[in-house]
Amino acid sequence: MMEIQDALRKKEIWAIGGGKGGIGKSLITGNIGIHLARLKKQVLLVDADLGGANLHTTLGIGVPEMTLSDFLNRRVEHIRDVIIPTGIPNLSLISGAQDFLDAANPNFAQKTRLLRHLETLEADYILLDLGAGTSFNILDFFLFSDHGILVVLPEPTAIENAYRFIKSAFYRRFKRVVSDPHIKDVIDAAMDQKNSMGIRTPHDLIERVKTMEREVGEVLELEVAKFRPKLVVNQVRTKMDIQIGFSMKSACQKYFGINLEFLGYVEHDDCVWQSIRSKRPLAVEYPFSRPSRCIERIVHNLLRKEQMTMSMLY
């Protein structure tokens, strides 16, 4: 019995990203956190959007006194010292860097220290709110976590960025498991869509690596099977919009060979911007609104390790 309890207590780190800015990453992170906290889980939100932190705002907290930059610049010794309460039971926050320009681009040592400290923190769930873009820091946070969640909007721009994000994360993961510099070069080259080697898809890349070194290619194949990002479609207005989640799942399977899990969707509703305007979290201000219910369902899917199925649509 104790063992089961221990297993349940195991900390999980989730990262929420998506490539494009303004698609609701912070909002979804904050509200997932609130729903988890209501289920009596100890939750720590980390605003890893170092250049444009505003997770605290979606939670209705003013500019915090202690932020990540205090930690990154060693004004405090341990990351524990920058944790602030949110006023919601079981939910605490590490706010993003506010002041320093260099905090947006931590160097390798700072990033390693941050990740190392995150691992030591006590919580049931640590949620990382990632910034926009596909910079190495963001990708590394994404790959560091136990579960990576991608947010998209049902629009070409957001979808394009999501695919770019998946591709970048994917290839960065590849690069971490190979040591041969020649193979690393091939992976770098493959990132360029117009590469001269004719590598278009991850499949082409693996085939290519296999001709160089068979075992390494097989290791990469294993990595493909292990990479299972999750997808949330935000601001859906129609059933067709929800359908995009299933379509992206199919496309990822066929293009990347990866299993994208369609975790859920969040309906578009004016109450979301009203809650942002009033600087009060959606799940607190409008707990029974449709978007809030959608996020609740996402949390349940996450906890039960389930995903959307077609039959849920009808």
Added chain:
Amino acid sequence: MMMKRVEDLNFYELLEVDPGASSQEIHRAYERIRKVYEPNSVALYSLFTPDETETIRARIEEAYRTLIYEDNRVRYDAMLRAQGAMPEPPALPPQRTGPARTGRTGAPPAPERRPAAEPPPASGPSTPKHDDIASVSQLVGEFTGPAIRLLREQRGKDLRAIADITRVGMRFLEYIEEEDYRKLPARAYVRGFLQLYAKALGCDPERLASDYLKRYDAAMNPPKK
């Protein structure tokens, strides 16, 4: 699991169905996946070039045409098995067109397999070749009662099989084919029956139903003077 490129996926993988899927499941999967890969599909944006999407679409059509017709599917399964791409004791229930309750979900009944991989039966009018079927369905044009019957016969299905899939009484299916409108129930029910029938045949339910009901209306509600 080996990673495959899209061109190397077999028809079941391409349509994302189980090799034991019923024809109705295959039809549904096809309808869904066809939408995913339609030109300008937003979910594919930036991932596939238009040419690649076109290739995938063509493969999906081919997969559907192969798997939806019993004879073609039997031949295709045999080919997959010969390549070792499909497990030898087939996951297919002995009667794919049988009622759903004895279908895939329940314990599969005794494996009295059809003479599956035997040489393609060359005789008999009920085993038309792939090309014949395609041409007939193009020829149909309008879905009249006799046209629907012809289509059903081309699929090698009897009324009983359709009744099992659709759960519509054989009697009504017969009236539909005979265009015996007066014996059919109210129009709304007929519409539902037609859509189920269309799905079982792998036709567009909306088109079949509206075609048929046009004739139905003309006969049942002649325009008032």
